[in-house]
Amino acid sequence: MIPVTGTAQIYEAMQDVKNRGPGFVTNFFSTEAKLARWVDKRELSIAPSDRSVILLRRDRDFEHLYFFASDLAAVRAALQGQAGWTTPLVADLIGREAEILESAALFVDLGYRHHTRLMRLSRIGGGSRVAPPSPDAELALASDAAEVLAMLEASFDRHAEQLPDEGEIAAAIAQGCILVVRDGARLAGLLFFERTGLTAYVRYWLVARAFRDKGVGARLMHGFFARCPDARRFILWVIADNENAIKRYAHYGFKPDGLVDQVMIRYSSPIQRAGFMGEKNG
């Protein structure tokens, strides 16, 4: 693997794959801005060939694996050639159910396990559909960043849910994209969102265990809708078997839109796997 020093290195490697002809397979859907941030933080390494590009992104104690290849046979060849990797690897296979079956089978063949599955929920149309509670949630402060990170890391699955680092959280707070409800000096809950034009994306919606069923989540969700009055499309990803969360999102008009993310993971040894499996994930 070669360290990535600029985004052009990635696009040129993808170009080499596309020069082979029409059609490609990929699980790499990063925005330019996100990609530039990963490059700046030196989180990326790349293994290019004429039929495939494999990208690894360091994240805490594992790496995300992305591929861009002329076909799945090229992905297989590339990953078989990298069998000596020792860090746990996580690959998100994103698409419609039928589209990812073949790639999921390939990853199982290569020693990956099904870790979990997320599904995307969408809501079309703006405005809140149920009466807003009061008082409203408030914007997080810069001094909340460490607590926000601690809450996210304690409650969400870091392998599956693309958790931000403290720098990303600080940037989101500066942009007014994290809402919180406080209980004295503690955070009772938070909602982390992103806006791009008419689309608003709920990244994390979380109420601390001690404050559940007290209207905190509703205050956060209404605060979010109130800050996105002109959004036309709302989206989020949720663990597919988290019926409680799905039911809560449904209350606000979110429905599955058919896109799924099959999260595959490969541990390099049984000991490593035991270490990861023994940890609590929310």
Next chain:
Amino acid sequence: MLKGIRPEFDFAASSDFIADGLLDSFDMVTLVADLDKTFSISIDGVEIVPENFKNIETIRALLQKHGITT
């Protein structure tokens, strides 16, 4: 094709699909795959950037580079 990807949006009313949030990065890659397949072309890796998918005109220009007139 755009309507197939995001039926809820009025693409004719936007001059910047990306900035307006009509297409996200997943949609853009899906659109590239659809265009490749439909027109039997191979849009270059370096062309898979938001500038080429801002609006109907930039997509048309991209297709014209590959010999497709719409």
